[in-house]
Amino acid sequence: MKVESTWNVYRTRFVVRARQLTEPLAFTDALGREHSGQPGDYVVESSEGFRCIRPRALFENIYVPLQASPSGTSHARGLSQARAPGVLAPQTPPERQPAPAWSG
Numbered sequence: 001m002k003v004e005s006t007w008n009v010y011r012t013r014f015v016v017r018a019r020q021l022t023e024p025l026a027f028t029d030a031l032g033r034e035h036s037g038q039p040g041d042y043v044v045e046s047s048e049g050f051r052c053i054r055p056r057a058l059f060e061n062i063y064v065p066l067q068a069s070p071s072g073t074s075h076a077r078g079l080s081q082a083r084a085p086g087v088l089a090p091q092t093p094p095e096r097q098p099a100p101a102w103s104g
Contacts, residue, residue, distance in 0.1 A: 007045070010063035018042045018054075018063065025053065 007017040021043060026036035029051060037043070037053035044059070045051045054062075 009066045011066055012062055012064070015047060015066070016063070017045045018059070020056075021053070027051075 007019055010016055010018055019042065021037050021039050021041050024036070024038055025041075025043065026034065028034050031050075033052075035051070035053045037055070040056040042054050042056065042059040042063075043051055044054050044063075
């Protein structure tokens with residue numbers, strides 16, 4: 001598989017990694033589905049490690065790249081830690097307090 005050398009991190013509702021193809025590629029994934037793409041299309045990898053190919057026009061209309069740092073790496077430390085701006089990290093819910101006794 002000949003693609004650009006580094007993975008870039010993108011987001012939609014989900015954070016994915018992707019590489020743009022530089023030559024045609026076809027493969028069968030672990031679930032038996034066939035994927036194929038042409039130069040310019042993107043190989044997309046989910047946080048679960050599943051890969052698929054998305055046509056360039058579709059990919060570039062849907063996915064938004066996460067900002068890269070000057071070193072060329074994403075600000076996201078990992079797929080599970082990357083979040084859209086303004087989205088809060090999950091927090092531990094507060095401890096449940098007993099309901100007040102009914103005094104009706």
